[in-house]
Amino acid sequence: MALKIRIAYLIDTISSDKAGTEKQLLNIIERLDRDVFEITLVCLHESPWMLRNRLPCEVLSLGYRGFLKPGFPAVMWRYLRVLNSRRFDVVQTFFEDSIFVGFLGKVLSQNKHSLIVSRRDLGLGSDEPGYHWIYKSIMPLIFGFIDGIATNAMAIKTNLIEQEKASPEKIQVIGNGIDVPVFSRNIPSIIQQYQSVIWLGIVANLKPVKRIDIFLRALAYIKDNGSGERVRAVVLGEGRLRPELVQLASDLGIAEQVHFAGALDNVNDYLHCIDIAVLCSDKEGLSNAILEYMACGLPVVVTGAGGNGELVDETNGECVPTGDPEALAKSLVKLIEAPQLRNKLGANSLEKVRQNFTWGKIIPQWESYYRSLVPKQVPGSDLIGEG
Structure with missing residues (x-):
């Protein structure tokens, strides 16, 4: 009987099953064919969330507290x-600290394995830890040793080639996966209270790179130009900027129109009720939030950051320049005043997801990619590759 392909996912930790990268990884682990793949999750350190929850594979922790x-x-x-003991065929890393540990393991280990570096965004902006400049300085060296770079957007591939001098032949682009949710009949109380208005919604952590301030300033622009009375907005997310953003909404005179709902286990209750979805980040990879909007059949207005333009175009919404609240407001007003257009764009969003981003489309791409990295001489790889 053919041996399974042994994969280790090396990640700093799993702090939640809601965060973008962690959510995608856990879904991949759950959905890979266990008749073909043997999976181990190797975390640099355990999180409180990991101790409270059962994970979908074997988990090992290294007790890491920092490379310094x-x-x-x-x-x-x-x-x-x-x-050396597990004899992994493939190790895939997530986040900078794990990349560094994975690189040293590749160089020093007696076990010859394929090393994949995952790059899923264009940086964290001002939230990026100061010491990460060290990783950036040695990344060209690391790229010379690794076997592949897995990313989720063509925009990131282009950036890797142009800014980090990565070899195009090593880069594999596989989009994020998502389930199309069952329509929710749970209408949040705030939506029930104001059912006759146009609802705008944004799903994002309240941190600088997400630029919720741009969203608020766009709402103020809409109000000042006569459309504000019939528009309300909900912010779905939590973070350290919440007090500042609540104050900004008050300063802009829109506090009564904006509702900060916090972090939710299921944002679909809100997404199935709103009319237009928004994301106005300065940096993005391939946004899970946008895919969630699209899977709920929403028209989407986003900034043209990272891979946003790979998900949203004139067929399902609009892309606007980053950092421009007036441009965002004008695109929103266009949709606020055109209900038939909203319905058309929302239907196109849902169809895009069904055609390109359901897990049934994404998992076969991962399985094929992993097979391509296993040397033919590895027992069972020929048989496995026939599936």
């Missing part, structure tokens, strides 16, 4: 023991 900490050599010793 005294315990880092012991972390690498533990990781090398895991590599």
Whole structure:
């Protein structure tokens, strides 16, 4: 019987099943064919969420606290023991710290394996830890040793080639996956209270790179130009900027129109009730929030950051320049005043998801990619590759 392809996912930690990268990874782990793939999740350290929840595969923790900490050599010793004993065929890393550990493991381990680096965004802007400049300085060296770079958007591939001098032949683009949700009949109380208005919605962590301030300023522009009385907005997300954003809404005179709903387990209750979805980030990869909007059949207005333009065009919404609240407001007003257009664009959003981004479309791409990285001499790879 053919041996399975052994995959290790190396990630800093899993802090939630709602965050973008972690949510995608957990879905991939759950959906890969277990008759073909043997999966281990290797975390640099455990999170409180991991201790409370059951994960869909074996989990190993390395006790990492930072590569500048005294315990880092012991972390690498533990990781090398895991590599040499488990004999993984593929190791895929997520986030910068794991990239660094994975690179050292590739260089130092006796186990010859394919190393994939995942790059799923264009950076965190002002939220990026200061020490990450070290990773950026050695990334060209790392790119020379790895076997593949997995990304979720053509915009990131282009950036990797142009800015980080990555080899195009090593880059594989596989989009994010999503389930089309069952229509929710749970109408949030705030929506029930104002059913005769046009609802705008944004799903985002309240951090600088997401530019919720641009959304609020666009709402103020809409109000000042006569459309504000019949428009309300809901912000679905939490973060350290919430007090500042609540104050900004008050300063702009729109506090009564904007509702900060916080972080939710299921945003679809809101998304199935709103009329237009928005994302106005300065940086993005392939946004899970936009895919959630589209899967709920919504027209979408986004900034042209990262992979946003790969999801949204004139057939299902509009892209506007980053950092421009007036342009955002004008695009929103166009849709506010055109209900038939909203319905048409929303239907196109849903069809785009069904054609390109359901898990039934995405998982076969991952399985094919992993097979391509397993040397033919690995027992079972020929048989597995016939599936």
